[in-house]
Amino acid sequence: GQSLEQPSEVTAVEGAIVQINCTYQTSGFYGLSWYQQHDGGAPTFLSYNGLDGLEETGRFSSFLSRSDSYGYLLLQELQMKDSASYFCAVGAGSYQLTFGKGTKLSVIP
């Protein structure tokens, strides 16, 4: 089976940097994805890591260490609009994504 652990809530100040960690236990692993979901909205894709290392997309970066079964999402220059839930998700080769339970990020002034 698959299981993913991520913090349930994180609070950070506008303009700061925040890191959301994700550890996983899976039978089979293709890669780690991150999704953002605002209240009442649809999840939207942020990034994908299939290999170890850092992927950068604007203010967002995502990191993967396959040997440690660990990844993180890094958000820089936080803005109020970044307040949302962030989900890590693992693909294990069976046409499904297994999601963590989400981290609710609150950005405060």
Next chain:
Amino acid sequence: KAGVTQTPRYLIKTRGQQVTLSCSPISGHRSVSWYQQTPGQGLQFLFEYFSETQRNKGNFPGRFSGRQFSNSRSEMNVSTLELGDSALYLCASSLFGGENTEAFFGQGTRLTVV
């Protein structure tokens, strides 16, 4: 291009009834996945369809079923509704369904069972 469209957006049903939810994927996308989202459990995988074939099914009872049509539109059905089926049902489409590709989610159908 148009996004993923789910209908209806909101639904209230009574225990024991059955319900059908619809999902129209992005044009050209052949893979459609369904997820159930609840506050306690997060997003849980229901099933995935590609070219009218179910390729994978999650750990849900047989009351949950789905299908995909030749135009890639998909429906899911829940029979004999239970209170615990109250959730947001999300549909996601992608070109081929690989886990290394971006999945595009619809706004979901909020199902309330009373």
